[in-house]
Amino acid sequence: MSQAAQAISADSEFDRDTSVSLRAPGVYDADLSEGWAILSAVNGGYLLAIVARALRDALPHPDPFTVTAHYLTPSKPGPAVVRTETVRTGRSLATGQASLFQYEPDGTEVERVRVMAAYGSLDSLGDDVRTLVKPPVLPPPERCLGTEDGPAAFPDDSGFSRRVTVRLDPATAGWAIGAPSGKGEMRGWFSLADGREPDPLSLLLTVDAFPPTAFDLGLKGWTPTVELTTHIRGLPAPGPLRVFVTTRNLAGGYLEEDADVWDSADRLVAQARQLARAPRETRVPGAR
Amino acid sequence: MSQAAQAISADSEFDRDTSVSLRAPGVYDADLSEGWAILSAVNGGYLLAIVARALRDALPHPDPFTVTAHYLTPSKPGPAVVRTETVRTGRSLATGQASLFQYEPDGTEVERVRVMAAYGSLDSLGDDVRTLVKPPVLPPPERCLGTEDGPAAFPDDSGFSRRVTVRLDPATAGWAIGAPSGKGEMRGWFSLADGREPDPLSLLLTVDAFPPTAFDLGLKGWTPTVELTTHIRGLPAPGPLRVFVTTRNLAGGYLEEDADVWDSADRLVAQARQLARAPRETRVPGAR
The missing domain is CATH 2.40.160.210 (Acyl-CoA thioesterase, double hotdog domain)
Incomplete structure (x- = not known):
């Protein structure tokens, strides 16, 4: 990560609330903030950003190219753990899988979301952009x-x-x-x-x-x-x-x-x- | 499966070539037919139909609602094994994961494709169809x-x-x-x-x-x-x-x-x- 990105990170509630800490190889602790809930449910995109941050650390390439999430059980604010698996590592793409779990009162892990993703480096892709559609018009x-x-x-x-x-x-x-x-x-x-x-x-x-x-x-x-x-x-x-x-x-x-x-x-x-x-x-x- | 569907199945090359046989709980043998290759590569949709057939057998609901496949290494005609995992079973949806492997000459398994899917029963969904778009026009x-x-x-x-x-x-x-x-x-x-x-x-x-x-x-x-x-x-x-x-x-x-x-x-x-x-x-x- 560049120094500029780190500097932004320290000031950002999004970055603080999606941070993960390495517990063991491929295993990350996280804390789901109630700040990103709608009614009592934690927002699915916020969850995804946490899992993607763990995968970014676990995989050799920095950027999610394609991320699929299956939402299994409703997430609640509180502690969570993300367990990642490196499925395949290639020169330009790496494939990973991750699950976010939360805990029952007795400590049992319950899977909330399972993710499969391919990561690469967006920075390395070059500029041959040939998008065929234009952005639809939106009022200011x-x-x-x-x-x-x-x-x-x-x-x-x-x-x-x-x-x-x-x-x-x-x-x-x-x-x-x-x-x-x-x-x-x-x-x-x-x-x-x-x-x-x-x-x-x-x-x-x-x-x-x-x-x-x-x-x-x-x-x-x-x-x-x-x-x-x-x-x-x-x-x-x-x-x-x-x-x-x-x-x-x-x-x-x-x-x-x-x-x-x-x-x-x-x-x-x-x-x-x-x-x-x-x-x-x-x-x-x-x-x- | 209905008797009618079984009757169709026996006559269909697609059904014969996507058949899977149970080896152990959740594990299915398959054979990738060279009949579904383009040049030397087995078609990705054909592979997906094989994996989806294994998941249909492993999960409690019959129909794929959403299926995501990551293609990891090129598949070749020949024997394969599909290993499935039941991730979550619900009343109307079940979530499953499966990987199709082929074999190195020494018997080592190499993962070809990994799939995450949710299955349900399309038959049970009822008829409240409100599709907002019409099929584009196509010549006969x-x-x-x-x-x-x-x-x-x-x-x-x-x-x-x-x-x-x-x-x-x-x-x-x-x-x-x-x-x-x-x-x-x-x-x-x-x-x-x-x-x-x-x-x-x-x-x-x-x-x-x-x-x-x-x-x-x-x-x-x-x-x-x-x-x-x-x-x-x-x-x-x-x-x-x-x-x-x-x-x-x-x-x-x-x-x-x-x-x-x-x-x-x-x-x-x-x-x-x-x-x-x-x-x-x-x-x-x-x-x-």
Whole structure:
């Protein structure tokens, strides 16, 4: 890690709260902060950043290229342990696996999330960027809506909503006043509230930080993630990120969410897809 | 499995060549058929169908909902063993992991592919389908192009291309005569050549059966898959499938391929995304 990155790290709540400490080869202690919970559940992207930080230490390459997480049981604030396995080490890519466990009162470990990932060096990839799509148009941040603008963009005044700055395009925020667009979209600006600039680890948080697209479909309630895969496609430039989340297929009680993340230099830096259970209820929070 | 499905199975080359036999609890022997190779490499979707069949036997639910594969080393025709682990068993979903190994001359096992998956019962999901997108328009099969229509749609007269019937939309087949569209798309019809109807296992083959979208970007050469995640979203109706593969982001030597598979009843039955290495060369096979 560069000295500059370390200097940023010491000041960042995100970096402090995702830190891991080596207990034994491949085994890392962590502490899930209640600061990143929504209601009583620890945010899935925050969990992923912790596991990815452990894998970054365990593997010979620094950056997550593709990370798949299966969410097994709900995580709670408190101590955790990440156990990593180096599956394969190659010249340009290394494959790893990791599980985050928490403890029962008797000390038994319970697996919360299992992750499979390939790491490489984004810095070494060079500049042959031929992205075929352009970032969709988004109103400037001051014309977008945050939690302070009336009906909560998040379902509660959670620790999570104080640590991330999400400003929603008004076109995808109608659900907050009972008028969802029905298109299954969430678009907006993202940055960490502590001012830390984005990097591959924080992008893993960004892709799962927006309100569920189900709200924009007129559904309310929890949308638990079954599986989330994120491709980190470039080192993000400093500055706010633009996030575009869409759902195209809601069927049989499940839906996919596709999240594209664009940096301030108009690079598509992350592409994520998750399979989630659709909420059972049909009214959005805040709707009268 | 229903009697009808068993009856189909006995007649199908796909079913015979993806069969697995229980060696010990959770451990399955398989044989990779050279009939599903392209050049000397066994097709990744075929491998995935074998691993998914082992997991279907090992887990308490029958259908893959989400399957992620990391391809570690190239597979060759010949014997293999699939070792499965039941990670978590729930009422509606079970999570499993599996690795397919082959053997060195001295009997050492070498891991080829590692898979993490969640299985459920597609049959139990009910009919609340609210797909927000429509299947893109495709010319009828007789106006699409197969391997018999001049320049090979596949890079060789492989076993694979005789076992799947792929008919490409002419708009995405220009690369075969040196005129790629530059859009990064492959569209066409898919069916198994032996007439076996689609099911969730064969869909895992379908999502990786088309020529690489890189060809339509004017690139030639191998596009090795790093990671492939497939969501199976419904039981496919009998009949030919329509497959739409797109690449939106080629950067730093990597690209994603998104594959949507629609069944004959206009249901979006599979959504897949892979991260692959882009080919190094810039001329497509067949271009003069």
